[in-house]
Amino acid sequence: MQRFLILLILTLLSFGMTGQSESTDQDAFFLKDIYTQSLSKSKAYHWLDTLCRTAGPRLSGSQASYDGLAYLEAVLSDMAFDTIFHVDCMVPRWHRGSHTLDLEHKGKAIPTRSTMLGNSLGTGGSLVTGDIIEVLELDSLAGMADQLKDKVVFFNRPMDPSLVRTFHAYGRAVDQRVFGPSRAGKYGAKAVIVRSMASQIDTIPHTGVTVYEEDAIAKIPGIAISTYDAEVLSDYLDNGSVQATISSTSTPLPDTSSYSIVAEIKGSEYPDEIILVGGHIDSWDIGQGAHDDGAGCVQSIQVIETLLALDYKPKRTIRCVLFINEENGLNGGKSYAEYSNANGEYHLAAIESDAGGFTPRGFSCTADEAVFIDKLRNLKTFEPLLEPYDLYLKKGGAGADINPLKSQNGLLIGLNPDSQRYFDYHHTAEDKIEHVHPRELLLGGAAMTSLVYLIDQHGL
Amino acid sequence: MQRFLILLILTLLSFGMTGQSESTDQDAFFLKDIYTQSLSKSKAYHWLDTLCRTAGPRLSGSQASYDGLAYLEAVLSDMAFDTIFHVDCMVPRWHRGSHTLDLEHKGKAIPTRSTMLGNSLGTGGSLVTGDIIEVLELDSLAGMADQLKDKVVFFNRPMDPSLVRTFHAYGRAVDQRVFGPSRAGKYGAKAVIVRSMASQIDTIPHTGVTVYEEDAIAKIPGIAISTYDAEVLSDYLDNGSVQATISSTSTPLPDTSSYSIVAEIKGSEYPDEIILVGGHIDSWDIGQGAHDDGAGCVQSIQVIETLLALDYKPKRTIRCVLFINEENGLNGGKSYAEYSNANGEYHLAAIESDAGGFTPRGFSCTADEAVFIDKLRNLKTFEPLLEPYDLYLKKGGAGADINPLKSQNGLLIGLNPDSQRYFDYHHTAEDKIEHVHPRELLLGGAAMTSLVYLIDQHGL
Numbered sequence: 049m050q051r052f053l054i055l056l057i058l059t060l061l062s063f064g065m066t067g068q069s070e071s072t073d074q075d076a077f078f079l080k081d082i083y084t085q086s087l088s089k090s091k092a093y094h095w096l097d098t099l100c101r102t103a104g105p106r107l108s109g110s111q112a113s114y115d116g117l118a119y120l121e122a123v124l125s126d127m128a129f130d131t132i133f134h135v136d137c138m139v140p141r142w143h144r145g146s147h148t149l150d151l152e153h154k155g156k157a158i159p160t161r162s163t164m165l166g167n168s169l170g171t172g173g174s175l176v177t178g179d180i181i182e183v184l185e186l187d188s189l190a191g192m193a194d195q196l197k198d199k200v201v202f203f204n205r206p207m208d209p210s211l212v213r214t215f216h217a218y219g220r221a222v223d224q225r226v227f228g229p230s231r232a233g234k235y236g237a238k239a240v241i242v243r244s245m246a247s248q249i250d251t252i253p254h255t256g257v258t259v260y261e262e263d264a265i266a267k268i269p270g271i272a273i274s275t276y277d278a279e280v281l282s283d284y285l286d287n288g289s290v291q292a293t294i295s296s297t298s299t300p301l302p303d304t305s306s307y308s309i310v311a312e313i314k315g316s317e318y319p320d321e322i323i324l325v326g327g328h329i330d331s332w333d334i335g336q337g338a339h340d341d342g343a344g345c346v347q348s349i350q351v352i353e354t355l356l357a358l359d360y361k362p363k364r365t366i367r368c369v370l371f372i373n374e375e376n377g378l379n380g381g382k383s384y385a386e387y388s389n390a391n392g393e394y395h396l397a398a399i400e401s402d403a404g405g406f407t408p409r410g411f412s413c414t415a416d417e418a419v420f421i422d423k424l425r426n427l428k429t430f431e432p433l434l435e436p437y438d439l440y441l442k443k444g445g446a447g448a449d450i451n452p453l454k455s456q457n458g459l460l461i462g463l464n465p466d467s468q469r470y471f472d473y474h475h476t477a478e479d480k481i482e483h484v485h486p487r488e489l490l491l492g493g494a495a496m497t498s499l500v501y502l503i504d505q506h507g508l
Numbered sequence: 509m510q511r512f513l514i515l516l517i518l519t520l521l522s523f524g525m526t527g528q529s530e531s532t533d534q535d536a537f538f539l540k541d542i543y544t545q546s547l548s549k550s551k552a553y554h555w556l557d558t559l560c561r562t563a564g565p566r567l568s569g570s571q572a573s574y575d576g577l578a579y580l581e582a583v584l585s586d587m588a589f590d591t592i593f594h595v596d597c598m599v600p601r602w603h604r605g606s607h608t609l610d611l612e613h614k615g616k617a618i619p620t621r622s623t624m625l626g627n628s629l630g631t632g633g634s635l636v637t638g639d640i641i642e643v644l645e646l647d648s649l650a651g652m653a654d655q656l657k658d659k660v661v662f663f664n665r666p667m668d669p670s671l672v673r674t675f676h677a678y679g680r681a682v683d684q685r686v687f688g689p690s691r692a693g694k695y696g697a698k699a700v701i702v703r704s705m706a707s708q709i710d711t712i713p714h715t716g717v718t719v720y721e722e723d724a725i726a727k728i729p730g731i732a733i734s735t736y737d738a739e740v741l742s743d744y745l746d747n748g749s750v751q752a753t754i755s756s757t758s759t760p761l762p763d764t765s766s767y768s769i770v771a772e773i774k775g776s777e778y779p780d781e782i783i784l785v786g787g788h789i790d791s792w793d794i795g796q797g798a799h800d801d802g803a804g805c806v807q808s809i810q811v812i813e814t815l816l817a818l819d820y821k822p823k824r825t826i827r828c829v830l831f832i833n834e835e836n837g838l839n840g841g842k843s844y845a846e847y848s849n850a851n852g853e854y855h856l857a858a859i860e861s862d863a864g865g866f867t868p869r870g871f872s873c874t875a876d877e878a879v880f881i882d883k884l885r886n887l888k889t890f891e892p893l894l895e896p897y898d899l900y901l902k903k904g905g906a907g908a909d910i911n912p913l914k915s916q917n918g919l920l921i922g923l924n925p926d927s928q929r930y931f932d933y934h935h936t937a938e939d940k941i942e943h944v945h946p947r948e949l950l951l952g953g954a955a956m957t958s959l960v961y962l963i964d965q966h967g968l
Contacts, residue, residue: 084670210544212897212951247947407867407926409898437672438869440898466867466926468947487707487928491672 075433079498085354086494092350093486095123100336100481107333108373109141109304116329117309120345120370124311128356134307137383139373141304142167144333145297149271152291153284160277163253165225165270166332167376170296178238180290182282186223186231197236200292203228204243204278214247214467221245229258233266239294240270243278247471251276255332256475257376269296308371308380315364322365323500324398325351328374328449335479343405343489345370350493351500364504371449378448385452395458397503399496400447405489406465411499412444414460423459423508430502439495459508463492535893539958545814546954552810553946555583556803560796560941567793568833569601569764576789577769580805580830584771588816594767597843599833601764602627604793605757609731612751613744620737623713625685625730626792627836630756637753638698642745646683646691657696660752663688664703664738674707674927681705689730690721699754700730703738707931711736715792716935717836729756768831768840775824783960784827784858785811788834788909795939803865803949805830810953811960822964831909838908845912855918857963859956860907865949866925871959872904874920883919883968890962899955919968923952
């Protein structure tokens with residue numbers, strides 16, 4: 049017995065902190081298994097393909113959005129969840145209808161590729177005509193107030209190509225689309241044309257939400273034109289006046305009820321600590337919502353698929369949440385947080401994938417405040433395990449749908465895929481399955497699975 | 509700007525020591541300038557487009573290879589280099605000719621998409637017929653010696669999809685293509701069919717070099733079929749015999765003379781310390797050699813374009829080298845090292861881009877040996893400056909063309925682009941300009957420029 053005790057002590061000494069190095073080995077092996085399972089056997093790309101082809105674009109409240117919800121709920125129902133339930137909410141609806149945009153310079157037509165901004169009011173189908181005036185900043189409007197009446201305001205500030213991360217460039221340009229119609233309407237403009245939010249010069253127009261602020265005097269229509277057409281239009285304006293004639297039958301429809309889907313595996317040791325993975329199932333009404341955000345939905349399901357395939361029994365409660373209405377209201381994210389708060393829940397971590405199905409570069413966490421510092425430090429201890437998979441952990445944004453959970457003081461985490469191609473497709477008719485690379489998609493899901501596993505094993 | 513100021517403050521805080529932080533400030537500003545210049549103004553994508561469209565596929569010794577050399581030399585000649593010169597070498601030549609591959613199972617034709625392996629001998633145009641036998645490992649051949657005579661050996665080991673970095677999977681599968689015909693020929697096989705080196709199941713055949721070893725008894729033809737066709741063929745073989753009938757007019761041609769291009773800016777303080785950037789201008793004879801390796805050539809020129817545009821005067825000698833004959837001989841890389849050694853030169857660092865024009869993930873260095881440890885440690889001090897651009901520095905491979913410089917004991921560095929899509933195009937008819945994303949290409953060149961600048965400023 050004594051000999052055995054000495055042996056035991058020697059063994060413990062030789063390992064240093066025995067528990068830790070053993071668990072690190074186990075972790076490394078398990079992460080390898082996650083990647084092998086994900087890249088060899090996951091059905092996530094197949095699910096996305098089916099979602100894109102059979103449901104298609106899934107604007108909140110549209111039939112396609114319910115078709116998409118039903119399809120992915122059926123996928124989830126085939127898995128060994130403890131519970132699957134809905135969190136209901138009301139969602140706004142919007143009808144794109146049809147539109148025309150005719151530009152004329154000295155009697156010559158200038159062809160453009162355009163799309164109505166999401167939530168924009170139309171013209172009731174009648175023609176609206178005005179001379180175009182080019183503006184680069186919302187803040188410039190006040191100083192040009194006397195020039196804007198009856199004009200069509202053309203917001204033409206490009207996304208800054210010199211910023212490496214394209215979301216930064218998007219963040220600095222998107223005010224034109226979101227608030228352009230609302231602000232220009234105050235000065236008597238008849239309509240707004242916006243340069244598309246795209247990283248490159250191309251011929252694809254990008255929709256996306258515009259918001260009529262509460263103090264908006266006139267709710268004028270907003271139309272996006274492609275970046276190429278924006279360059280051409282700007283050149284024409286340098287040489288004289290351009291007249292725009294617009295008609296549109298775009299119109300809001302009454303709100304309707306919809307829901308987010310929650311699928312849960314109860315934790316065996318810490319069931320009250322929830323780890324959430326999610327994406328949003330709604331999309332804009334053109335394209336197929338493949339990168340934005342069908343990808344995030346199927347990657348979130350892939351997390352569960354992978355853990356179940358590896359026969360993993362989570363210590364903490366793991367939830368896969370498919371949010372509705374991220375694009376034009378965020379009512380899915382808000383109602384989920386309300387539901388969760390009302391039930392006194394605690395999300396230890398929430399991971400959203402809503403930046404496209406491209407090769408993952410790492411994760412970013414909203415961890416500026418003191419309450420998150422310990423959690424971020426603990427998260428950083430996972431970095432050596434993620435290094436073989438070329439994944440970083442940084443401060444930064446997480447995700448719109450999980451942001452309402454912030455008051456629970458868990459860690460909010462966003463998957464950061466490579467962003468270079470995102471704004472080639474984002475909110476366009478080209479956001480289709482053929483632009484999603486299967487391996488890139490699966491790697492994102494594998495990265496999320498790895499982080500869920502590590503948080504589940506070690507806490508934060 | 510705000511983001512940059514925050515970065516600056518963080519950098520200052522993290523360094524503490526004033527002298528060091530001053531140079532770090534300058535460095536951070538200059539790196540920002542490099543990215544702004546590269547992403548806003550570089551002509552690198554335009555050069556690649558012209559190279560691909562006007563020269564096209566550039567197998568060593570072909571007219572297209574000379575056209576490509578002439579075009580990029582003209583691009584270089586418009587820049588303020590101190591010297592531009594050639595390093596001559598002999599290169600092998602090979603004529604693909606035409607080929608047919610017919611597969612038949614129980615009287616039924618099995619359609620396949622195929623391409624001759626590079627350097628393969630043909631059949632002199634006559635028909636060669638044999639039953640197919642599937643083999644997964646070169647090492648299995650010896651144990652099956654009595655079954656191989658007069659057969660067509662089908663090497664069908666896939667690239668392992670579970671490996672995150674596709675080059676690792678390529679490295680573990682490519683022996684089948686390189687040595688398959690040579691080894692199977694020893695056992696009396698009539699020909700070899702190889703599963704294409706691709707990361708995915710698709711219908712695109714991949715060429716690439718095969719090598720007849722010195723002790724090869726019979727130099728039998730080698731043909732690659734697409735991964736999809738390999739799966740189908742394997743299924744048929746599970747259900748009975750499949751007969752292959754092959755004809756090919758592939759043939760080697762006499763060696764001819766060619767050259768690599770060297771363009772140099774002399775250093776002002778340490779002219780004897782050379783920092784090289786390079787890629788290889790030759791490509792396989794199908795596709796356009798866009799990713800492999802037109803991308804590396806134009807990125808190397810982009811380094812110089814950017815430094816000159818920023819009016820940068822290098823302390824060390826900077827060379828842009830466009831190597832010939834990487835694909836089937838490496839005579840460009842070998843002759844350059846011979847030239848350099850004969851002149852007693854010293855390459856402090858050599859950076860090659862030969863892994864595609866995709867978003868850069870970082871750099872890898874061949875730094876296993878003691879002589880490199882100090883240099884790698886010094887290189888690692890640049891990491892905080894590269895962090896805002898999401899670039900890592902790791903140990904790993906550098907590049908085939910620069911490898912012969914190893915005896916000079918400088919640091920050999922490879923640009924590591926994201927590898928997920930590389931083996932969709934590598935050595936195929938699809939390696940075309942339309943699959944190169946302009947921003948991804950330019951980011952690679954900007955990363956190389958940043959590293960050249962830091963090494964030039966601080967040494968290693």
